[in-house]
Amino acid sequence: MITEKNITDFIYREADLLDTMQWQAWLDLFHPEGRYWMPLEWQQQDPVLQPSLMYEDLLLLKVRVERLAGERTFSQKPKSRCHHLLQAPQIVACDPEAGSFKARTSYIYSETRGDMLERFSGWASHDLVQVDDGLKIKLKRVDLVNFDAPFGNIQLFM
Numbered sequence: 072m073i074t075e076k077n078i079t080d081f082i083y084r085e086a087d088l089l090d091t092m093q094w095q096a097w098l099d100l101f102h103p104e105g106r107y108w109m110p111l112e113w114q115q116q117d118p119v120l121q122p123s124l125m126y127e128d129l130l131l132l133k134v135r136v137e138r139l140a141g142e143r144t145f146s147q148k149p150k151s152r153c154h155h156l157l158q159a160p161q162i163v164a165c166d167p168e169a170g171s172f173k174a175r176t177s178y179i180y181s182e183t184r185g186d187m188l189e190r191f192s193g194w195a196s197h198d199l200v201q202v203d204d205g206l207k208i209k210l211k212r213v214d215l216v217n218f219d220a221p222f223g224n225i226q227l228f229m
Contacts, residue, residue, distance in 0.1 A: 072167055073165075073167055073170075073172060073201055073206065075162050075165065077206065078160065078162055078165070078172050078174050078197075078199065078206070079159065079160045079162075079174070081100075081197075081199065081206045082157070082160045082174060082176055082195075082197060083157065083160075084100075085097065085100055085197075085208075086155035086157055086178075088100070089153060089155060089227065089228055090152075090153055090154055090155055092139075092150075092152075094136040094139060094140055095136070097136075097228070098129070098132060098133060098136055100206075100207065100208050101129050101132065101207060101208045102200055102202065102207035102208060102209045103129060104128075104129075104209065105128070105129055105207065105208045105209055105210065105211075106118070106126065106127065106128055106209070106210050106211070107125060107126075107127045107132055107211050107213075107228065108123060108125065108126050108127075108210060108211065108212045108213070109123060109124040109125040109126075109212075109213045109214075109215070109229070110123050110124065110212070110214060110218065111123050111124050111218060111219075112218065112219075113214075113218060113219075124215075124218070124222075124225075125213075135228075139151075139226070139227070146224075146226075147184075147226070149184060149185050150184070151182060151183065151184040151226040151227050152182070152183050152184070153180065153181060153182045153183070153227045153228075153229075154180070154181045155178055155179075155180055155229070156178060156179040156180075156181075157176050157177070157178045158176060158177040158178065159176075160174040160175065160176040160197075161174060161175050161176070162174050163175050163196075167201075170200055170201030170202075171198075171199075171200055171201075172197075172198075172199040172200075172201075172206070173196065173197065173198050173199070174196070174197045174199070175194055175195070175196045175197075176194065176195045176196075176197070177192075177193075177194055178192065178193065178194070178195055178229070179191075179192045180192070180193075180229045182225065182226060182227055184226065187223075189223065189225075191215055191216075191217070191225075191229065192215070192216050192217075193213060193214045193215040193216050193218075193229075194213075194214045195211060195212070195213050195214075195229065196210075196211070196212040196213075196214070197210075197211055198210040198211075198212075213229045
């Protein structure tokens with residue numbers, strides 16, 4: 072049975088996998104129908120009919136990970152690094168019978184490459200589903216506080 076601790080541990084583990092660049096292990100957290108979404112507008116409801124900063128299925132995530140891990144990716148010399156500072160995740164919905172769970176986590180995210188350092192803050196929402204005895208990401212939604220600001224290239228995943 073999935074508990075609130077399982078959910079919070081899952082979210083902390085996901086951030087750690089990103090911070091330590093364990094890309095394949097991170098991709099393995101996604102459900103085959105999983106999505107990674109970064110809306111362009113406050114309280115945006117539709118990732119398809121409205122523009123988004125990112126809206127990627129598992130195939131696009133895999134392509135981005137291959138680019139990040141590639142030796143011939145010259146835009147990643149030196150490699151980007153990141154750090155997630157998370158508040159304790161809030162469990163928004165917990166339905167063990169349906170195998171469906173939702174959590175929302177406030178965070179500060181730092182990304183660096185060479186002498187460049189960028190910081191972002193916002194909220195990560197996880198829609199999780201139970202698969203066998205574990206959890207998989209059905210949707211990860213990243214809402215930035217300054218979603219309407221001009222951005223440089225965000226290289227990694229928040």
